[in-house]
Amino acid sequence: MLTKSTHDIAAPFSRRGLLAATAGLMLGLASITGAKAVDDTIKVGVLHSLSGTMAISETTLKDTILFLIDEQNKKGGVLGKKLEAVVVDPASNWPLFAEKARELITKDKVSVVFGCWTSVSRKSVLPVFKELNNILFYPVQYEGEESERNVFYTGAAPNQQAIPAVDYLMKDEKVKRWVLAGTDYVYPRTTNKILEAYLKSKGVAQEDIMINYTPFGHSDWQTIVADIKKFGSAGKKTAVVSTINGDANVPFYKELGNQGIKATDIPVVAFSVGEEELAGIDTKPLLGHLAAWNYFQSIKDPENEKFIKAWQAYTKNPKRVTNDPMEAHVIGFDMWVKAVEKVKSTDPDKVIDALPGIEAKNLTGGTSKMLPNHHITKPVFIGEIKANGQFDVVWKTPGLVPGDAWSKELDGSKDLIGDWVEKKCGNYNTKTNKCLGSGS
Amino acid sequence: MLANLPARLRTLALSLFLIAFALPAAAGPFEDAVAKFANDDFSDTDAAIGVVASSGNPLAYPIISALKDGRLMADADSKKVYVTGTDGKSVDAATGEAVASVPASASAVRLNNRLRRSVDAALGGLTLLSPDVGTRIQAAQSVFKSHEESALPVVDNALAKETNRSAKTALSEARAAILLYKPDASEVDKLEAVATIKGRGDQEAMALLTGIGSDQPASVKAGAASAIASIQSSLAVWSGVQNAWYGLSLGSVLLLAAIGLAITFGVMGVINMAHGEMVMIGAYTTFVVQEVIRTRYPGLFDYSLLIAVPLAFLVAGAIGVLIERSIIRFLYGRPLETLLATWGLSLVLQQAVRTMFGPTNREVGNPSWMSGAFELGQITITYNRLWILVFTLAVFAILLAMLRYTALGLEMRAVTQNRRMAASMGIATSRVDALTFGLGSGIAGIAGVALSQIDNVSPNLGQSYIIDSFMVVVFGGVGNLWGTLVGAFTLGIANKFLEPVAGAVLGKIAILVLIILFIQKRPRGLFALKGRAVEA
Numbered sequence: 001m002l003t004k005s006t007h008d009i010a011a012p013f014s015r016r017g018l019l020a021a022t023a024g025l026m027l028g029l030a031s032i033t034g035a036k037a038v039d040d041t042i043k044v045g046v047l048h049s050l051s052g053t054m055a056i057s058e059t060t061l062k063d064t065i066l067f068l069i070d071e072q073n074k075k076g077g078v079l080g081k082k083l084e085a086v087v088v089d090p091a092s093n094w095p096l097f098a099e100k101a102r103e104l105i106t107k108d109k110v111s112v113v114f115g116c117w118t119s120v121s122r123k124s125v126l127p128v129f130k131e132l133n134n135i136l137f138y139p140v141q142y143e144g145e146e147s148e149r150n151v152f153y154t155g156a157a158p159n160q161q162a163i164p165a166v167d168y169l170m171k172d173e174k175v176k177r178w179v180l181a182g183t184d185y186v187y188p189r190t191t192n193k194i195l196e197a198y199l200k201s202k203g204v205a206q207e208d209i210m211i212n213y214t215p216f217g218h219s220d221w222q223t224i225v226a227d228i229k230k231f232g233s234a235g236k237k238t239a240v241v242s243t244i245n246g247d248a249n250v251p252f253y254k255e256l257g258n259q260g261i262k263a264t265d266i267p268v269v270a271f272s273v274g275e276e277e278l279a280g281i282d283t284k285p286l287l288g289h290l291a292a293w294n295y296f297q298s299i300k301d302p303e304n305e306k307f308i309k310a311w312q313a314y315t316k317n318p319k320r321v322t323n324d325p326m327e328a329h330v331i332g333f334d335m336w337v338k339a340v341e342k343v344k345s346t347d348p349d350k351v352i353d354a355l356p357g358i359e360a361k362n363l364t365g366g367t368s369k370m371l372p373n374h375h376i377t378k379p380v381f382i383g384e385i386k387a388n389g390q391f392d393v394v395w396k397t398p399g400l401v402p403g404d405a406w407s408k409e410l411d412g413s414k415d416l417i418g419d420w421v422e423k424k425c426g427n428y429n430t431k432t433n434k435c436l437g438s439g440s
Numbered sequence: 441m442l443a444n445l446p447a448r449l450r451t452l453a454l455s456l457f458l459i460a461f462a463l464p465a466a467a468g469p470f471e472d473a474v475a476k477f478a479n480d481d482f483s484d485t486d487a488a489i490g491v492v493a494s495s496g497n498p499l500a501y502p503i504i505s506a507l508k509d510g511r512l513m514a515d516a517d518s519k520k521v522y523v524t525g526t527d528g529k530s531v532d533a534a535t536g537e538a539v540a541s542v543p544a545s546a547s548a549v550r551l552n553n554r555l556r557r558s559v560d561a562a563l564g565g566l567t568l569l570s571p572d573v574g575t576r577i578q579a580a581q582s583v584f585k586s587h588e589e590s591a592l593p594v595v596d597n598a599l600a601k602e603t604n605r606s607a608k609t610a611l612s613e614a615r616a617a618i619l620l621y622k623p624d625a626s627e628v629d630k631l632e633a634v635a636t637i638k639g640r641g642d643q644e645a646m647a648l649l650t651g652i653g654s655d656q657p658a659s660v661k662a663g664a665a666s667a668i669a670s671i672q673s674s675l676a677v678w679s680g681v682q683n684a685w686y687g688l689s690l691g692s693v694l695l696l697a698a699i700g701l702a703i704t705f706g707v708m709g710v711i712n713m714a715h716g717e718m719v720m721i722g723a724y725t726t727f728v729v730q731e732v733i734r735t736r737y738p739g740l741f742d743y744s745l746l747i748a749v750p751l752a753f754l755v756a757g758a759i760g761v762l763i764e765r766s767i768i769r770f771l772y773g774r775p776l777e778t779l780l781a782t783w784g785l786s787l788v789l790q791q792a793v794r795t796m797f798g799p800t801n802r803e804v805g806n807p808s809w810m811s812g813a814f815e816l817g818q819i820t821i822t823y824n825r826l827w828i829l830v831f832t833l834a835v836f837a838i839l840l841a842m843l844r845y846t847a848l849g850l851e852m853r854a855v856t857q858n859r860r861m862a863a864s865m866g867i868a869t870s871r872v873d874a875l876t877f878g879l880g881s882g883i884a885g886i887a888g889v890a891l892s893q894i895d896n897v898s899p900n901l902g903q904s905y906i907i908d909s910f911m912v913v914v915f916g917g918v919g920n921l922w923g924t925l926v927g928a929f930t931l932g933i934a935n936k937f938l939e940p941v942a943g944a945v946l947g948k949i950a951i952l953v954l955i956i957l958f959i960q961k962r963p964r965g966l967f968a969l970k971g972r973a974v975e976a
Contacts, residue, residue: 051791053900055799173553184945214944217904219895220693222686222825223939230679233643235651247904250801250896258813258822264556265585282805288553384552387510394482394552 041084042077042346044069045104047115047125047136052092053216056246057325058117060276061139062087064326065114067314068333078340086110094124101125105132111346112137112336114329119143119186126151135348137336139328141271141293143190147373147405147418147426150348152355154332155325156294157375157403158194162241164380165269165292166195168395169239170202173267176236177208179228181244184213188243191271195241197409208236218248221255229259232266240268249273250281253289263288269382275321278389286385294378295327295364296391304363321389327363334360335370356421366400373418373426375403470495474503474534477521477549478514485549486558493562494590499523499536501566506533507549508559515546522546561586568598573607580610585644587617613640617648623655630660638667642818646671678818683936689825691932692832693891695925697905698912699836700884702924704760706913707856708876710768711779714786715909716902718881721759722752722888723897724793727802742807745889752885760881764874772873786902794899804892828890835886840921852876856919915955917965927966931955 048058141156182188232238377400383391405418425435473491564582616633843849916927
């Protein structure tokens with residue numbers, strides 16, 4: 001085309017020729033720049049709320065992915081191409097999550113998406129990822145009972161957080177009486193159902209379990225804390241297992257501190273309170289209360305120290321904390337990069353097949369592995385809150401715990417497994433040897 | 441003399457030999473135990489606490505109290521342990537000799553909850569004879585909690601010496617707790633112990649009585665059961681009182697959040713959906729004030745809230761005036777547009793704060809007079825709730841006085857009762873509108889200062905209060921401040937009596953249903969305005 005138009009220009013001046021030349025030139029340029037955009041970068045979608053209720057937790061994860069992309073690009077990118085982040089804001093609005101996911105995949109043509117925090121947002125984007133066949137890395141501890149082909153769960157399943165924490169309290173603190181307190185939505189309800197079944201299987205009587213739910217953002221904890229105190233005065237060692245989520249934690253812990261419930265009397269072990277959440281509380285009265293996670297910022301490990309340093313330099317804030325879902329993104333991102341490099345393609349089908357078996361270093365001195373059920377192996381740590389808002393690890397599992405997609409404690413799911421390598425099924429019943437399929 | 445010499449030499453040789461033999465072992469179980477602190481192993485530390493506490497060594501108390509405060513430093517390499525005093529000087533924990541400095545490789549000995557309990561129990565035994573009465577009572581309390589048999593001789597000794605009455609009670613309760621759990625104590629002693637513990641009458645006493653094993657004599661078991669029953673019935677009465685107190689406290693929070701709205705919505709009739717954001721701005725003002733105080737004038741921290749109150753009023757009030765002048769004054773008489781505009785405004789304000797201060801919670805500390813609690817009978821009253829109640833009533837009284845006795849208050853009432861008549865009397869109605877809206881917003885800002893003490897300081901703070909505030913104002917009767925007061929306390933108390941029965945989620949739903957039913961019956965709320973003002 002270009003040669004032709006040059007020829008035209010060389011020919012006696014004509015209006016038509018000039019037009020054709022310009023058009024051709026422009027077309028050529030367009031195709032060159034277009035090709036450049038498609039060829040030179042791999043797009044990575046970031047689907048975390050930057051406004052609304054969940055912004056408090058999710059903004060950090062958006063920054064984490066930007067940071068990881070930046071680091072990867074410094075190392076030369078992936079497959080010789082630079083990574084490019086496409087950030088959207090689903091604004092803590094669950095239906096908007098699905099819309100934004102569709103936009104990321106169809107309009108921005110991303111190769112992978114890192115995102116979601118609440119289970120309801122994950123459930124809302126699931127059909128989109130299935131329909132458009134893309135990959136979602138989900139970095140938050142959740143209630144389990146799910147294994148999807150297009151989703152990789154890098155946060156903890158209940159057997160990687162809740163069950164070991166209860167075991168610790170039972171063995172080390174000799175706890176006999178349990179308060180299961182949670183916010184009223186799917187994650188606490190399912191987790192508490194699993195825990196209740198587990199506790200009963202360990203011989204805990206019904207009257208020694210108190211289950212309590214509160215609305216989102218509950219701020220008046222006087223009655224419940226007094227109830228906990230009363231429940232704890234039955235002559236048996238009592239502990240609180242807290243699945244209280246988000247904003248409600250600050251007034252809860254303030255009330256505990258003010259009513260003088262010390263960790264030595266009634267310890268509280270939390271599954272949703274990490275370094276970020278503690279940043280808003282004066283932690284001196286909370287000394288000794290517990291949290292169970294797969295990562296703590298205070299863990300002494302060269303990988304971790306390197307990461308914290310780089311992260312604080314990237315955010316230009318020497319006090320910026322790190323937390324468990326961030327580490328999940330670090331592992332997930334690393335696994336995705338390795339899978340892409342293994343198959344030399346960003347095609348979702350190829351990457352999904354390559355991911356199980358991929359190993360990546362976690363930040364606590366171990367190596368996590370992607371399992372056929374799309375969950376990963378993780379160590380479990382129990383940390384005690386220190387006066388400086390960090391955690392002191394008092395217990396950890398001897399090795400890495402593989403994540404169970406389906407809980408072994410619940411009747412409905414104990415025979416199910418997720419296996420996307422051999423069975424190509426997310427809910428395979430090992431008793432009947434049948435795949436339940438997407439109908440269940 | 442000479443004949444004696446060999447014998448003496450022999451003794452000398454023997455003792456020299458013994459010294460030489462004993463020295464490398466560093467001598468004594470106390471020193472061995474101290475060295476165990478350096479192992480960084482929880483069960484070793486636990487064992488060491490037990491040995492050190494019962495050693496009778498004068499260093500025991502400094503070591504255990506340093507352990508509790510994280511001042512016991514251990515060097516894992518040299519197995520040396522140091523006590524760093526509160527004055528920053530350090531001694532070797534095994535010998536008590538002063539050392540120039542603790543090696544840099546040493547770190548504080550770590551504790552977990554189990555160890556903290558051991559430390560508390562050990563400290564209890566060690567401080568029973570302390571010269572300070574408060575410390576002695578505290579020590580007796582921790583012995584009561586741990587009720588370890590080994591503490592009995594010390595408790596008996598302390599009880600014999602004790603002269604202070606409340607310390608004596610605490611000590612005899614501690615003694616009773618030990619005896620009750622001592623397997624070989626006589627039945628008479630145990631029955632007496634049950635009676636003493638029953639006298640205490642609180643939840644801890646009940647916990648202790650419920651926890652006795654089944655191997656106790658029948659009479660003791662029966663005595664404990666009747667004691668439990670009597671404690672339970674007295675606690676049941678107290679729990680009614682407690683619910684009422686919690687209700688008052690919740691009511692005061694509701695009132696505080698709603699009182700500003702009672703002016704903008706109740707008196708002016710503006711549906712202000714950005715009211716919650718004014719509360720939030722007040723809370724963030726408190727945060728900024730505390731930040732400045734923390735970095736510049738740390739000594740003033742206890743006064744931070746007193747400084748924040750007028751500032752929050754001014755900041756929120758100024759923003760309120762700005763909103764009224766720029767948006768709301770064009771929308772008077774158009775409630776739907778006002779609702780939408782202020783709703784949008786609330787989102788804008790939230791996102792602005794999120795951009796300025798970040799999406800995460802900001803820490804607002806409690807001044808010392810706002811933290812902790814005291815016991816009133818068998819209920820725990822926390823200082824922050826108490827002060828918020830007092831503060832709310834004060835704000836309410838000041839507001840009421842302002843509306844009644846000041847010129848501005850008179851003008852406000854005149855304008856809201858009959859705008860045209862007020863204008864003809866020479867009142868600048870638009871100026872009064874702006875000031876009234878500013879006043880309502882300013883009071884919301886003050887509410888934010890108080891709420892920062894019990895809730896999150898995050899951009900979403902206001903959202904959680906806006907619904908409740910409207911509920912209170914509508915329930916109490918629009919346009920009537922007293923209605924708001926009664927409405928808030930009624931809702932608070934009803935909520936707190938429902939919560940133990942129905943749970944927090946159902947309780948809230950029940951309250952909403954009750955309000956809907958109530959509004960069906962009395963559309964104008966509890967205290968309806970009557971007469972011509974209603975039509976204005």
